[in-house]
Amino acid sequence: xxxxxxxxxxxGHIAAIIMAxxxxxxxxxxxxxxxxxxxxxxxVPSPAIGSGxxxxxxxxxxxxxxxxxCGKQTMLVDAGSxxxxxxxxxxxxxxxVTKIDYLVSTHPHRDHCGGLAEVVQNYPVKVAYSPVTESxxxxxxxxxxxxxxxxxxxxVPAADDTFSIGDAxxxxxxxxxxYESLDNVNNMSLVLRVEYGATAxxxxxxxxxxxxxxxxxxxxxxxxxxxxxxxxxxxxxTGFQLLYAAGPETCIISCxxxxxxxxxxxxxLSRLEDAGVQAYRTDESGTVVCVSDxxxxxxxxxxxxxx
Numbered sequence: 001x002x003x004x005x006x007x008x009x010x011x012g013h014i015a016a017i018i019m020a021x022x023x024x025x026x027x028x029x030x031x032x033x034x035x036x037x038x039x040x041x042x043x044v045p046s047p048a049i050g051s052g053x054x055x056x057x058x059x060x061x062x063x064x065x066x067x068x069x070c071g072k073q074t075m076l077v078d079a080g081s082x083x084x085x086x087x088x089x090x091x092x093x094x095x096x097v098t099k100i101d102y103l104v105s106t107h108p109h110r111d112h113c114g115g116l117a118e119v120v121q122n123y124p125v126k127v128a129y130s131p132v133t134e135s136x137x138x139x140x141x142x143x144x145x146x147x148x149x150x151x152x153x154x155x156v157p158a159a160d161d162t163f164s165i166g167d168a169x170x171x172x173x174x175x176x177x178x179y180e181s182l183d184n185v186n187n188m189s190l191v192l193r194v195e196y197g198a199t200a201x202x203x204x205x206x207x208x209x210x211x212x213x214x215x216x217x218x219x220x221x222x223x224x225x226x227x228x229x230x231x232x233x234x235x236x237x238t239g240f241q242l243l244y245a246a247g248p249e250t251c252i253i254s255c256x257x258x259x260x261x262x263x264x265x266x267x268x269l270s271r272l273e274d275a276g277v278q279a280y281r282t283d284e285s286g287t288v289v290c291v292s293d294x295x296x297x298x299x300x301x302x303x304x305x306x307x
Contacts, residue, residue, distance in 0.1 A: 053168045053196040053292040055226070058091055059282040059302065060084035062232065062256030062263070063111035066203060067092065068194065071166025075102040076119065077192070077203055078112040082139055085118025091287075092123065099123060101165060105130040105154075106205030107189040108140035116143040120150055127163075128154045131175060131188045157190070159218075168196040173222070174207070176214040186231055187211040193221065197294025202246055204230040204237075212242045222246040225297050226290050227277070229253045233264025243275045250278045250290070250299060257283045 056067040060080030065088050068075040074097055079088045092100075103125045105113045119125075120143065128147055133154045135141065147154055161172045171193045179188035189205025202224035208231055215222060227248035230237030232255040251272050255263040264281065272279045278299075280288045286302030 052294060053166070053194070053199070053201075055194070055201055055290045055292075056091070056095070057228070057252045057254055057280075057282060057288040057290070058088060059287045060087060060115070060254070062259045062261070063114070064106070064205070064228075064232075064254045065115065066228065067095065067097070068165060068168070068201075069095070069097070070168040070196065073101045073165040074099070075104065075165050075170070076100050077104040078106055078205075079115030079119050081111045081114035082118070082142070083114070085115030088115050089118055089122045092119075097123070100125045101127065102163065102170075103128045104190060104192070105140065105143060106203075107131055107185050108135035108137040109185055109206065110137065110139045112205065113137070113143050114139040117146040120146040120152065125150070125152050128152050129157050129172075129190060130154050131156060131190050165194075168194050170194050171221075173220045174215050175211055176218050176220075177211055179211075184210070189230075191215065193224065196292050199226075199292040199294060199297050200224040201226045201228070201290070201292075202248070203228045206231040206237070208234070208237045209239055212237070212239055216241055216245060224248050225292070226250045226252065229264065229268065229279075231263075232259075232261070233268045233281075234261070235265040235267050238268055238271065240271055240275075243271060243277065248277055250280065250297065252288050252290075253279060253281045253283075255281060255283050259283070 053070040058065040058067060061084060063080035063084060064078040065080045066077040079085055100123050105116055133156060134144060157172045159172055159174060159176050163170050172190060173193055174191040175188045177187060186206035186208050187210050189207045191205060191207055192203045194201040200223060202222060222245045224246050225248060227246055229251050233253040253264045280301060282288060289300045291298045
């Protein structure tokens with residue numbers, strides 16, 4: 001019996017050593033993967049695409065482009081300016097994207113719709129959404145022409161419309177105001193809330209205070225884990241009332257290095273700090289990738305921000 005006990009202790013000791021080795025190897029692999037994320041120009045999220053909801057806030061300079069993947073489905077929201085079109089296509093290829101289920105043009109401004117023509121020319125698209133079907137904006141016209149050539153209709157969704165990408169539910173929250181004037185193009189942005197399990201992402205395009213008030217007055221569900229700052233972090237977007245209603249843990253600001261607009265504005269950064277919201281900026285961190293497992297969201301940056 002004493003000998004059997006020694007053998008049992010010996011086996012337990014070996015098992016403990018093996019477990020420690022496995023943990024050490026996994027830790028090494030994790031560190032190596034994180035180092036690759038820091039060193040690579042192309043962010044490879046962890047866990048891999050197809051596991052949960054992955055949201056890529058692609059660094060396109062002064063503009064917006066957001067790739068969402070869940071299960072086997074994808075959605076691309078904007079594609080930066082026309083000079084960023086190739087970069088967005090290259091990024092999609094690097095992520096293994098072979099088709100786009102939903103392509104969204106939040107509004108007809110160059111820094112959002114300029115690269116969409118390039119995307120349509122390189123990828124099959126099932127559904128295209130926009131707040132308008134035509135515009136005097138030459139870059140939106142180029143997108144529209146590319147869509148027509150690909151026999152892709154551009155659809156204007158209504159507020160409260162819903163659709164799914166994988167197990168995530170996308171709700172169109174706005175626009176709810178009447179923004180026919182060219183002076184209000186920012187506020188005509190399609191605003192999307194993407195819900196996955198107990199987490200949610202609020203994608204705001206260039207929405208400013210007027211449309212924020214419209215959504216608040218309409219009683220929209222703005223609650224989110226991650227908020228994409230409106231209009232690249234301008235002074236007149238992402239107000240206190242929106243932040244209070246949304247209650248985000250994280251805010252992503254998509255803007256260019258040393259841009260001519262002073263984005264993000266100091267007042268916006270101050271509001272985020274006062275609300276206890278962690279901010280990530282593409283001008284500092286490059287592409288930012290958020291991965292949701294349905295309970296929590298993990299954020300990975302292409303490069304560490306200075307300071």
